[in-house]
Amino acid sequence: MSEAKPGLRIDKWLWQARFFKTRSLAAKLVQSGKLRLNGELISKPSRVVSEGDVLTFPKALDTRVIEVRALGTRRGPAPEAQGLYRDLAPPEPKPAFAASPKADHRPTARERRAIQKFKQGLEEN
Template sequence: MAEDRIRIDKWLWQARFFKTRGLAAEAVSGGHLRLNGVPMGKPGHAVGPGDVLTFPQGDRIRVVRILGCGSRRGPAPEARALYDDLHAPPEGGG
């Protein structure tokens, strides 16, 4: 890994939660993201492995633990390796 810390907006974009870095920055500065349970309003705040992010995405609330910072916005499988989804939907369904 190139770095062990990265801006929140850049990480959200690289992990493919937002289509653009600008949309990720808007979500953070709009007060829609919590970092380790604390409301965060600065897109430039640094995050790293072990940090937990909580934010809305569509009609659900995402809770993810950062596993890595990455070095680019790659394909979905590469992006998926950057985080652990703490509220994954149950398998099977009903």
């Protein structure tokens, strides 16, 4: 007899590795059919993931590519969760949003008059 490879439900592993806040959110992603396990689309949260597997899934606006390093036994703190996987394609840092230089102040009396004059001109046309 061959021994079965040890594994863990994929929704539970995604929750333990802190990719999702709840296990039901992880299950919803899997059921949506957007998660790949070793290149194969899966849609059942009961699929078993084991060490060495590669997961590809959308998270926020990025596509995450993760290699499973360990299965884990609990949902622990973030440093412990980060030891469960290796990020093969880390998300690129977003550029800082450049706000307009004067967007954080109230308009002066002169600027208010200019705004009112502009609005009146729009209403007349």
